[in-house]
Amino acid sequence: MKNELKNMFTEHWKYFAVNAACKLNLFDALENSKTVKELANELNLHEKNLVTLLSALCNNDFLKYTNSKFSLTAKSELLTDKHPESLKYACMNWAGEHLTAWQNLDYSIRTGQSAFENLYQSNFFDYLDKHPDKLGDYHKAMFEYARDDYKHLPELVDFSVHKSVLDCGGGYGAAINAVKEKFPQIECYLFDLPKVVESIKVINIQKIGGSFFETIPQVAEAIILSRVLHDWEDEKAKLILQNCFAALPKGGTLYVIENCADKINIDLSLLSLNMAVMCQSFERTSTEYIDLVQSARFVFQKNIKLNELQTVLIFKKL
Numbered sequence: 001m002k003n004e005l006k007n008m009f010t011e012h013w014k015y016f017a018v019n020a021a022c023k024l025n026l027f028d029a030l031e032n033s034k035t036v037k038e039l040a041n042e043l044n045l046h047e048k049n050l051v052t053l054l055s056a057l058c059n060n061d062f063l064k065y066t067n068s069k070f071s072l073t074a075k076s077e078l079l080t081d082k083h084p085e086s087l088k089y090a091c092m093n094w095a096g097e098h099l100t101a102w103q104n105l106d107y108s109i110r111t112g113q114s115a116f117e118n119l120y121q122s123n124f125f126d127y128l129d130k131h132p133d134k135l136g137d138y139h140k141a142m143f144e145y146a147r148d149d150y151k152h153l154p155e156l157v158d159f160s161v162h163k164s165v166l167d168c169g170g171g172y173g174a175a176i177n178a179v180k181e182k183f184p185q186i187e188c189y190l191f192d193l194p195k196v197v198e199s200i201k202v203i204n205i206q207k208i209g210g211s212f213f214e215t216i217p218q219v220a221e222a223i224i225l226s227r228v229l230h231d232w233e234d235e236k237a238k239l240i241l242q243n244c245f246a247a248l249p250k251g252g253t254l255y256v257i258e259n260c261a262d263k264i265n266i267d268l269s270l271l272s273l274n275m276a277v278m279c280q281s282f283e284r285t286s287t288e289y290i291d292l293v294q295s296a297r298f299v300f301q302k303n304i305k306l307n308e309l310q311t312v313l314i315f316k317k318l
């Protein structure tokens with residue numbers, strides 16, 4: 001038991017070794033196997049410390065060492081830019097400001113306020129707006145999660161009943177891309193903050209920049225609101241929902257996609273703490289989401305399980 005505890009205290013070191021390798025583009029540089037010297041020269045690194053890092057990566061199955069050369073394993077291939085299912089930015093996301101906020105979790109537990117906001121004097125999305133390099137990295141990370149999470153969305157939800165769909169707070173467009181791919185006849189819109197939509201390319205999808213706290217464009221019969229409400233406490237979430245209501249025509253549909261704690265077998269408490277430190281929000285149950293969305297005059301229709309984490313809650317504007 002004591003050893004288990006002692007090991008747990010430093011478990012994060014493994015993640016930081018891998019995170020450093022991603023930040024240094026070390027896995028990308030190992031597309032072809034290389035010696036320490038070759039790597040140190042190419043990436044301009046301190047050779048002795050590099051040897052220690054490479055050794056830690058080998059011992060944790062992130063690298064192989066044969067004939068004096070280091071090469072990638074299946075795990076580290078997934079952390080290269082080139083891999084079509086790369087998780088490189090997802091890996092890097094949890095260091096930086098996320099980590100700094102987590103180090104101040106006690107502040108959030110004491111005050112009920114976001115540790116991030118206390119440290120950076122800004123909410124997370126305003127902070128990203130002022131730091132374009134971080135904005136890009138965050139959205140690439142979200143996309144790497146979303147690409148996997150929304151893969152089966154168009155098979156499970158019949159979007160073909162709509163002529164037009166808007167993905168509100170859609171980030172780099174993983175959900176709306178999946179919809180457009182399966183239903184090319186649907187007019188698709190991606191709505192997010194101006195700097196977010198400016199920084200991406202989407203095909204056959206119309207990009208619209210704006211804020212869902214101000215107004216959401218009245219262009220579609222259906223709105224997808226995925227992993228948006230969990231970023232906001234009830235009052236702000238209600239404002240987004242009221243703007244969705246105003247944007248939809250009578251008979252319009254709202255798809256809320258969230259991690260509903262009561263619909264899955266995964267414990268969401270750590271994820272909920274992440275929302276508390278970053279955004280002063282929390283993961284909700286399906287009943288809490290339904291109450292919240294119905295408070296903006298929508299009527300709940302049904303729910304569909306999307307994957308082991310997420311549920312689609314379907315609402316109508318009657």
Ligand SMILES: C[S@@+](CC[C@H](N)C(=O)[O-])C[C@H]1O[C@@H](n2cnc3c(N)ncnc32)[C@H](O)[C@@H]1O
Binds near residue numbers: 125146193212213225
């Ligand atoms: C957690 S991400 C979810 C992204 C995507 N829907 C997904 O499921 O991966 C929240 C999104 O809300 C967007 N967002 C934050 N504030 C916004 C605002 N005021 N107006 C529009 N979009 C906003 C962010 O830029 C981000 O893309």
